[in-house]
Amino acid sequence: QVTLRESGPALVKPTQTLTLTCTFSGFSLTTTGMCVSWIRQPPGKALEWLGIIDWDDEKDYSTSLKTRLTISKDTSKNQVVLTMTNMDPVDTATYYCARIRFYQLTTRGYHNYYGMDVWGQGTPVTVSS
Amino acid sequence: IQLTQSPSSLSASVGDRVTITCRASQGISSSLAWYQQKPGKAPELLIYTASTLQSGVPSRFSGSGSGTDFTLTISSLQPEDFATYYCQQLNSYSPLTFGGGTKVEIK
16 A cells, blocks of 8 residues: 655744655655655645656756755655755645656656656645744 | 646536536647545545546546647536546646646535
């Protein structure tokens, strides 16, 4: 059974760095095709994709947030870590991690993925002084 | 690549046929997924590669489309289907963006 669980602080102050951990089981991030993605959702708003890390340690980030985001993995602990610098009240949201699987390399070298098939329950983060 | 969902909300009755549209600003072949999200819960995958039903998802859900225009259809709306639905593009040519969501409410 595949499960993911997010953990981290519920409250951070403006300008601080947020660190969230996604602990997963039921699959390995050393298996070809396996990836973990981070997504967030401000209260009452739409989902926003943040970034992805794959089995080969390749990473990709949201264009608007890439200067503030870092995603890393610890395969021995089955964990993926998201750090977001310079937090602001507009970053208040529920943060999710999800498993996503690569299935095809296009002729131009881009990745095609299946959908995010298993999600964590989400962890709410409030940014306030 | 931007994804535009329409409508942003709709009211429907149990048993109705419901169609939600997702339009991509550039062609994405069939690299599209649909999710359902209920209040206070994480999203759940319904459809991937535009038309493949995720295991365990009822067959009243279907997806179609390719290129820039995609649809999610619920053939006969059930009480448990009242939720918000999102599309997502899944080709790394562009960030894996989501559409703005469509809220399906009870009429």
